Amino acid sequence: MSVDTAVTEPKQSAMMAALASFWFExxxxxxxxxxxxxxxxxxxxAIFADFIAPYSPIEQYREVLKLPPxxxxxxxxxxxxxxxxxxxxxxxxxxxxxxxxxxxxxxVIFFCLTIGIVLGLIAAFNKGFIENVIMRLMxxxxxxxxxxxxxxxxxxxxxxxxxxxxxxxxVFIPHFVRLTRAQALSELGKDxxxxxxxxxxxxxxxxxxxxxxxxxxxxxVQATMSFSSAILDAAALGFLGMGxxxxxxxxxxxxxxxxxYILSDPxxxxxxxxxxxxxxxxxxxxxxxxxxxxxxxxxxxxx
Amino acid sequence: xxxxxxxxxAILTINNLSISLPSRADRPFxxxxxxxxxxxxxxxxxVGESGSGKSMSSNAVMGLLPKPHVKVAxxxxxxxxxxxxxxxxxxxxxxxxxxxxxxxxxxxTALNPVMKVxxxxxxxxxxxxxxxxxxxxxxxxxxxxxxxxxxDPQIIGDSYPFELSGGQRQRVMIxxxxxxxxxxxxxDEPTTALDVTTQAQILKLIxxxxxxxxxxxxxxxxxxxxxxxxADRVIVMQLGKIVEQGTxxxxxxxxxxxxxxKLISTVPNLGAVKKAAIDSEVVVxxxxxxxxxxxxxKSFFGKASRVVHASKDINFDIRKGETLxxVGESGSGKSxxxxxxxxxxxxxxGAVEFQGQDILGLTNxxxxxxxxxxxxxxxxxxxxxxxxxxxxxxxxxxxxIHGVPKEQSWKKAxxxxxxxxxxxxxxxxxxxxxSGGQRQRxxxxxxxAMSPKLLIADEAVSALDVSVQAQVLELLDEIKxxxxxxxxxxxxxxxxxxxVCDNIAVMKLGEVVEYGNTYDVxxxxxxxxxxxxxxxxxxxxxxxxxxxx
Numbered sequence: 001m002s003v004d005t006a007v008t009e010p011k012q013s014a015m016m017a018a019l020a021s022f023w024f025e026x027x028x029x030x031x032x033x034x035x036x037x038x039x040x041x042x043x044x045x046a047i048f049a050d051f052i053a054p055y056s057p058i059e060q061y062r063e064v065l066k067l068p069p070x071x072x073x074x075x076x077x078x079x080x081x082x083x084x085x086x087x088x089x090x091x092x093x094x095x096x097x098x099x100x101x102x103x104x105x106x107x108v109i110f111f112c113l114t115i116g117i118v119l120g121l122i123a124a125f126n127k128g129f130i131e132n133v134i135m136r137l138m139x140x141x142x143x144x145x146x147x148x149x150x151x152x153x154x155x156x157x158x159x160x161x162x163x164x165x166x167x168x169x170x171v172f173i174p175h176f177v178r179l180t181r182a183q184a185l186s187e188l189g190k191d192x193x194x195x196x197x198x199x200x201x202x203x204x205x206x207x208x209x210x211x212x213x214x215x216x217x218x219x220x221v222q223a224t225m226s227f228s229s230a231i232l233d234a235a236a237l238g239f240l241g242m243g244x245x246x247x248x249x250x251x252x253x254x255x256x257x258x259x260x261y262i263l264s265d266p267x268x269x270x271x272x273x274x275x276x277x278x279x280x281x282x283x284x285x286x287x288x289x290x291x292x293x294x295x296x297x298x299x300x301x302x303x
Numbered sequence: 304x305x306x307x308x309x310x311x312x313a314i315l316t317i318n319n320l321s322i323s324l325p326s327r328a329d330r331p332f333x334x335x336x337x338x339x340x341x342x343x344x345x346x347x348x349x350v351g352e353s354g355s356g357k358s359m360s361s362n363a364v365m366g367l368l369p370k371p372h373v374k375v376a377x378x379x380x381x382x383x384x385x386x387x388x389x390x391x392x393x394x395x396x397x398x399x400x401x402x403x404x405x406x407x408x409x410x411x412t413a414l415n416p417v418m419k420v421x422x423x424x425x426x427x428x429x430x431x432x433x434x435x436x437x438x439x440x441x442x443x444x445x446x447x448x449x450x451x452x453x454x455d456p457q458i459i460g461d462s463y464p465f466e467l468s469g470g471q472r473q474r475v476m477i478x479x480x481x482x483x484x485x486x487x488x489x490x491d492e493p494t495t496a497l498d499v500t501t502q503a504q505i506l507k508l509i510x511x512x513x514x515x516x517x518x519x520x521x522x523x524x525x526x527x528x529x530x531x532x533x534a535d536r537v538i539v540m541q542l543g544k545i546v547e548q549g550t551x552x553x554x555x556x557x558x559x560x561x562x563x564x565k566l567i568s569t570v571p572n573l574g575a576v577k578k579a580a581i582d583s584e585v586v587v588x589x590x591x592x593x594x595x596x597x598x599x600x601k602s603f604f605g606k607a608s609r610v611v612h613a614s615k616d617i618n619f620d621i622r623k624g625e626t627l628x629x630v631g632e633s634g635s636g637k638s639x640x641x642x643x644x645x646x647x648x649x650x651x652x653g654a655v656e657f658q659g660q661d662i663l664g665l666t667n668x669x670x671x672x673x674x675x676x677x678x679x680x681x682x683x684x685x686x687x688x689x690x691x692x693x694x695x696x697x698x699x700x701x702x703x704i705h706g707v708p709k710e711q712s713w714k715k716a717x718x719x720x721x722x723x724x725x726x727x728x729x730x731x732x733x734x735x736x737x738s739g740g741q742r743q744r745x746x747x748x749x750x751x752a753m754s755p756k757l758l759i760a761d762e763a764v765s766a767l768d769v770s771v772q773a774q775v776l777e778l779l780d781e782i783k784x785x786x787x788x789x790x791x792x793x794x795x796x797x798x799x800x801x802x803v804c805d806n807i808a809v810m811k812l813g814e815v816v817e818y819g820n821t822y823d824v825x826x827x828x829x830x831x832x833x834x835x836x837x838x839x840x841x842x843x844x845x846x847x848x849x850x851x852x
Contacts, residue, residue, distance in 0.1 A: 191687035192697075195746075198645050199701035199753065200667075200674040213691035 025293035032289020035282035042279060046098040053092040054080075057249040061087040066265050081271055084258060090268070093249035094275060100250040101231045101279060104165055108230035109223050111169040116176020117219070121207045123177065124184035135181070138174035146171045147236060154242040161234075161250065164243040168233045172226050179222055183215035217294035224287035228280040235276050251276050313340035314486055314519050315364065320378035320388070322359050322368065322543075333359040333373060335543040341487065341519040346510065348522045348530045348551070350566070351540035352768040357523050359543075361489045363388065364521075365405055366395040382487075401431055404480030408492040410472035414464040420475050421460030424448075427482045447478040452508055470501035474508065481512060488513070489521045494529065498632040499795065503839035506533050525769065527570045528798065531555055531842025539563045556848055564850050569773035571802040572847045573840055577822040578805050583623040586789035587644065587677075587757050592617040592653035594636070594643050594813075613639040615813045617653070619806075621757065626783065626790040628804030628821065630797060630836075636813040637793045641759045644791070645677050646670065657757070675705055678750035682762035684742035688734035694720075694745055695730035701753045712752070719748040723778060740771035747778065751786070758783070759791045764799060776803055797840050801825055809833045 026032060045052060055061075067083040068075045069090070075082060081090035123134040141149065153167035187193060188211065196210050237243035238252025239259075246253060251272040258268035322334040334356040341347050351357040362368050364380055364387060380387040382402070387395070399405075407413040415423055424444045428435055435443070448456035451474040464472055473493060480488060490509060494502040510533055513520050522533060530537055534551040539562065547560040558564050594614045613636040621627045629637045643650040646662070654661045662673055678701075681687035688697055695716055702712035717727045723744040734742060743763065750758060760779065764772040780803060783790055794800050800807060800821070807824045809817040809832065817830040828834045837843070 191681035191683060192689040194642075194647050195679065195681065195687055195749065196689075196700060197647060198674060198677070198679050200671050200704050201700065202704075205704070210689055210692075214689070 022293050026289050029285075029289040029292055031285040032292075035285030035289070038278060038282040039286060042098050042282075043102065045095055046102050049095045049099055053089075053095040055089040055092040057093045057096040058088060058247045061089070063087070066261065066268070068265070069267050069271070072267065082267060084254075084268055085261060088247075088249075090271060093254060094251075094271060097249040097251045097254065097272065097275070098279075100161070100234075100244060100248065104161070104168075104234040105227040105230050105283075107165050108169045108172065108234075109227050111166075112172045112176050112226060113219065113223055115169075116173050117180050117212065117215075119173070120177040120180025121184055121212065124181045124188060124211075125203055125207060131181075134177065138177050141171065142174045144171075147233060150233060150237060151240065151242060154237060159242045159245065161238075161244040161248070164234055164237045165230075167237070168230050171233070172230065175222060175226065176219065179218055180215055183218060184211050187211045187214045218291075220294060221287055221291045224283060224290055228283035228287070231283075232276065232280050312343065314343050314382070315341040315521075316381040317360070317364070318379050318381065320360065320363065320380065321376040322356070322363055323374060323376040325372040330542065332356075332376065332543050334363070336378070337540075337543070337545050338378075339538055339545065339548060341521060343486070343519050344513070344517045345535040346513055346520040346522055346533055347536045347538065348524060348534035349538045349540060350524060350527065350530055352525060352566075352770065354542070355540040356543035357540050358491055360540075361405075361491060361521055361523055364487075365399060365403060365489065366392070367405075397431070400427060400480070400485065401483045402485050403487040403489065404483070404485040405489040405491065406473070406476045406480045406493045408495050410469060410476050410496070411464065413476055414472060416464055418463070419460070420448075420462055420464065420467070424460070424475075424479055424482060427479055431483060433483075443482075447482055448475070450481075450512070451475070451478045452504075453478075468501075469497050470504060473497060473501075473505055477505075477508065477512070481516070484516065485518070487519045487521065489523075491523045492525070493522075495524070495526070499797070499841075500632065500835060500839040502529075502841065503532075506841060509533065526841065527555070527567060527769070527847075528840065528842035528845070531845035533841075539566070555845060566770060567847065568850055569770045570847050571773075571776075571796075571798040573798050573801055573825070573837075573843055574846075575801040575804075575821045575825040578820075580820070581622050581625045581805060583625075585620045585622050586658060587791075588620045588654075588656040589617055589640070589644065590654040590656065592640065592643060592650055592655065594639055594648060594650045612636075612813045614643065614650075614810075617815055619808055619815070619818060621789040621791060623756075623789055624783070624787050625806065626792050626804045628800040628807040629791060629793045629810060630795065630800050630807060631810035632795060632836075634812070635810040637795075637810045638761055639813075640810075641679070641761050641791055641793050644757075645679050645759055647679075671705075675701065675753040676756045677759065678753050678755035678757070679759045679761060680743070680746050680750050680763040682765055684739045684746060684766060685734075687746050688742055690734055692733075693730065694732055694734065694737075697734070697745065698730070698749045698752050701749070705753075715752060716748070719751050720745075722751070722782070723748045738771075739767055740775060743767060743771075743775050744778065747775075747782070751782065754786075755788065757789045757791070759793070761793045762795065763792075765794065765796065772799070779803070797825075797836060809836065 061083060064079065064083050065087045066085055067079050069082040070077055070080045079089050079091065081094060083089055084093070119134050123131040150167040150171050153170060154163050157163035157166065193206060193210060196206055201210070234243050235252030235255065238250050239256045241256060244250035244253045246257060254272040255269055261268050318338050320334055320337045321332050324331060324333050337360055349357045349360070359368070363375055366387065368374060375388040378388065421444050424447065425440055428440050444460055445456045448459055453459045453471060453474050459467065459471065467475065494505050497505060506529065509520065524530060530551065536549065537551050537554040538548040539546050539554065539560065541562050547554065547558060547563045554563060555567070558567055592614055593616065596611045596613055617640055619627060629640060631637045639648060642648045644655050650663060655663050657673060657677065662670065665673070695713060698716040698719060699709070699712040702715065703709065713730070716730060720727055720729055725741060725744055729745070737745065764775050767775060776799065782788065792800065792804055804821045806819065807821045808815045809824065809830065811832045817824060817828065817833045824833060825837065828837055
């Protein structure tokens with residue numbers, strides 16, 4: 001009788017194989033690939049902003065106010081995207097502004113993930129009173145229109161970019177808590193968790209070593225999607241004057257600064273507006289691709 | 304077993320059928336050069352292990368292959384002068400249901416959950432554009448439901464699928480498949496998801512209807528007991544090829560091909576052997592154990608729920624070196640008892656004395672030293688290993704929790720893998736790289752890493768193919784003897800229980816109705832329920848032959 005126990009030595013590390021399979025799935029989604037390229041370029045621009053930007057983002061060139069971009073009539077190669085009402089170079093402001101976008105995205109997501117995961121796991125592992133308190137609190141936060149809630153929080157904390165990020169994080173956290181709890185609950189029903197329990201594993205061990213890694217895939221997708229929403233909300237708060245304060249070249253704040261010129265000099269709003277649009281779109285496309293690649297049910301074939 | 308019919312005209316002929324798989328699969332063809340015939344008025348069983356291509360060949364007949372990845376590469380499927388492999392979809396639709404009916408394994412997912420049963424049956428008539436009035440259809444539906452032995456067809460027709468039991472759902476499925484009186488019925492593992500007594504009823508029903516309507520039935524199964532119960536002719540498949548075909552009589556009792564012989568020899572025999580009584584020390588003693596689910600109370604956010612008695616007044620002892628079988632149908636509470644002993648569930652009342660100490664009242668901290676002595680092997684080899692952790696981490700988790708240094712526990716894990724018959728390279732791999740049988744071996748190694756005194760096997764071999772099942776049972780037996788373990792073996796499969804257990808406790812609706820020596824329980828059952836269970840085992844009259852080679 002042939003016994004079904006043959007095991008060969010691993011050819012390559014399992015991690016590499018998993019990555020390769022992930023990359024294969026991700027590549028299938030062309031939109032996600034383009035999104036990734038755009039965001040990568042933007043990331044490089046943000047990192048090397050000091051070297052790439054031709055001018056300082058806050059220096060004023062009084063001789064050229066509201067200069068149109070180079071492709072419009074009267075444009076000049078000295079200021080490719082033109083200058084704003086105070087004579088600041090638009091291109092340099094855009095380049096430095098990309099830093100704010102990543103800064104906002106990463107910080108907000110960091111807070112959302114850590115707090116969301118911890119609260120979600122606590123809720124999943126403590127059925128009853130604690131779960132009810134956490135989840136109902138999240139329901140209450142979700143019951144407010146998110147931007148209104150963020151506005152109210154900023155109004156309390158005072159307008160600044162940091163406070164805007166805190167407000168956005170608070171508004172986003174319930175999504176992470178719910179997702180983590182739902183995932184954890186479905187994992188808790190599986191026998192590998194029972195097995196760890198019979199070994200005497202502590203709750204902390206069950207939460208973070210056994211259950212959490214199996215909940216990560218949808219959380220990563222949610223984090224990516226929220227990354228773009230955070231940029232969008234921060235821009236909205238900036239536009240309303242409740243986010244980053246002038247003269248910082250945050251894209252939303254730039255929109256707000258040029259609001260009065262929308263009819264006479266539309267590119268002043270158009271350029272940061274388009275930048276926000278493409279960034280958010282690209283990140284959302286990446287999120288879509290990640291979901292396809294990470295969700296085993298969507299895989300093109302069983303590996 | 305009914306006598307085989309001879310000199311009949313073939314109603315379905317399959318010639319040199321090959322079905323190709325996508326390029327990334329483990330073999331080029333799911334079904335490779337398969338030819339067989341189906342005659343009117345016979346039940347043809349296709350037997351094979353998972354992945355043998357038995358379902359693929361019947362799906363091809365119905366035009367249900369998951370195109371475009373899987374398609375017929377060559378060969379023909381001849382039915383009424385047509386080649387079903389080549390005709391277009393609209394023609395196929397007129398044949399499906401009308402000429403060839405099909406029933407599936409899982410009756411819950413095969414029925415639309417948001418549609419009443421009678422509506423779904425109506426659909427069958429409507430989709431084939433039969434000129435029948437509403438009242439004619441109505442009376443036909445009642446007649447059909449009556450035909451498949453459903454009581455109160457009116458009420459059943461007015462129910463949603465979730466309101467019916469598994470057996471009732473399968474009966475509805477059969478009624479649906481037979482509504483248009485097809486010439487051929489394809490049954491793909493129709494009883495695998497059912498309890499043994501329900502299975503017996505469904506098998507009887509299929510055989511009855513087949514005789515009454517003189518249909519040809521293709522019955523796909525992995526269970527030789529079922530084959531013995533129902534088949535006229537048998538086809539044995541392995542890796543997409545037919546290795547042997549012939550009358551049921553011949554295949555079951557004098558098979559020729561070595562693969563068939565191997566498969567049949569792994570079928571556990573129902574007759575238990577008389578074993579010597581064990582009178583070593585008692586390891587675990589369960590006394591008056593009660594467990595109920597649900598509480599009758601209303602909270603602000605929760606709903607009031609009804610109380611279910613999962614176990615009522617359970618009493619038994621397990622001694623060192625003894626295997627106690629806990630058998631029963633689904634919902635009998637047998638798994639609950641196992642989980643209460645290991646305290647995955649908290650019980651309501653009673654005592655579980657482990658080596659003389661009641662462990663039910665212990666706090667988590669007090670329980671810690673005892674945890675390592677009681678270990679469990681789970682049913683589903685896919686869900687019971689953490690997919691994100693390496694085998695080495697999985698096996699050494701227990702010892703690590705109990706403070707064993709890493710090097711020592713990894714060395715032990717290597718030894719354990721050797722005991723369960725796996726290579727030490729497995730330690731660095733992830734669970735998804737292993738087959739079901741291999742995973743179950745890993746699960747056993749994990750349990751053994753704690754050097755337990757009591758092993759609870761919760762349906763540990765139910766999800767495995769019969770030949771792998773035999774190997775795992777052998778391994779469990781070997782380990783039990785080597786380490787002198789006490790074992791609680793929870794199973795629904797009486798054949799398996801007969802083979803491995805010293806004593807048997809039969810459970811029904813949370814109560815132990817019969818408890819005694821395996822030989823006595825099997826040969827001289829006292830309780831009515833035990834008798835009906837034993838009576839329902841498929842192929843009980845078939846004495847599994849033993850081969851000397």
